[in-house]
Amino acid sequence: MAASRYQGERVDIGGRHLRVARAGPVSGGPLIVCEHGAYGSATDWAVVQAMLAAKGRRSLAYDRAGLGYSDPGPEPRDGRAINDDLEALLEALGETSPILLVGHSMGGLMVRLFALERTRALVGLVLVDAVTPDVLGLPGVVPGVQVFGRLLQMVSQGAKAGLMHPVSWVAGNPIELPGEAGAEKRRIHASASHAQGAAAEVLCWPETSRMAGAADLPLDLPVAVVTAGPSRGGGALKRVQEAPAKRARAGHVEHVTAANHANLLGPRFAAAIVRGVDHALGKDA
Template sequence: MHPQELVAVAPGRRLNLYCLGNGTPTVLFDAGLGDGTMGWRTVQGEIAKTTRACTYDRANYFFSDTVDRRATAQAAVDDMLALIDQARLGDRVILVGHSRGGLNVRLFTYEHSNRVAGLVLVDPTVTEKLSPATTANYVHKYENYLARGQQLENCERAAQQHALAPEGADPLKCLDDFGAQQDPDEQVLTHTIRAMETQPAYQATLFSERQNLFYPIDSDGDSTDGRSIALAEHSLGDLPLVVISADWFRSITFEGTPTAEQKTFLSWNSEQMRRIAGESTRGRFVNVPSRHYVQKERPDVVIGAIAHVIDLCRGPAQR
């Protein structure tokens, strides 16, 4: 409900860092689109029992300072490198990324392999080329993309007009829905998080991160972040690596019958994650019945994957 360690990553700008536990290597978590340190509350404390575990808020999110820039994966990587150095998290760290954060830590690993001891990707975002020549059902997908983008742009506009409120109705669905909270501390926390999500910088960054992930910028259909990954991607040697793929339709919380389009996407998405796991000779692919937030629905799987990577990083002498 308040900042932890505010680490200067650029002149006049700080990121909020929250660390628990002791030991090496440090595990640094990066959260998904619109998320921050809260996204790892079911996992961080368990990992901190065996080593130092740190989460942080990306620029413009929650307790980190604001900056006027495009929210690209490359910008996140540059901030992450500065954070690791300035907070003295170690020469080599284990990176854990969920969704959008998964793409960020992948790019970091490709660009700064010498700084990464191990990698865990939790249902990471995989970019897809979006063009008439390469995309099946291109018009339908592009229309869906534009509709979601318009919704986020409307949220940004509403925040600029101070039309969002942490309590009461949220007709544009711009804020996290935590449901009914009975615990007084959880009620205060919910209000605090939603209040920060009403800020223009937060909503603008949410929109910008999504645009840079998915909006095509060339005739091949690459997005800004997709191109960054494509240019940087290479073999990861024997890096300890676990890729967790969420099998949404087998989750106990999934209701209804999946459409053919949903099945096709999930199959494609899972194959991309298998390919990523194969970039390391010590890569492991895990398919788990869960919705997208695996760390909330199946934290045991995420904790087990991180523990496996920690064990490989430490080697026989430290186990």
């Protein structure tokens, strides 16, 4: 896929490159690191990053290896390999400030695992309609994950034949990203290599969940949870999503009633994510 026309740079992490999109001040204060979900990319965070920059906050979003405009990485593409890449990326960028991790969907597993296994100074977590390790214990989830992984493999084959281009114009921008960000989201959605990279991650989802569930998060780590849809009627899924914030000494939960899993990151609802960041940073919203 050609280089991004929307934003970002490709950063060498040791013989391969990851696409990075940075926003806000060049330095000063914690770095907010945004981790996208399955089949996502740095582009997903365009609205959130713009809102953070407007408040003087600096942020970084990136395409994980094999997704978007990033080079593939060695398999298996489990959470530990993904976090190794993030560490290498932060080192390549010369980032030494504390970080705040924001994870959407399956990215919630990656940020939780980072908090458990890495020594870099961490100021908090924001989990955005996130997958938690306990989600795999819910009925039907494990078979669903396996089907999703196989489906992405099939999508990759279809995309090689150009079949995803018309689909991407109809369903390629569920976040409702505006302008060039929306166009880039559709381009990535139609990419065969992107689907292949996403499949490799999804097929490792159970192992990443096992790693991320091996221990509890530190009680003194601020955790903000932002979910899509109303709390009432959410059942077991809402309970497991809320649990990390309810366990933390400094926890915050917000259910965005009118949002769905994707457009929670878009212009209509992203302010809730910024409020979660404010909480994790210990600042007024």
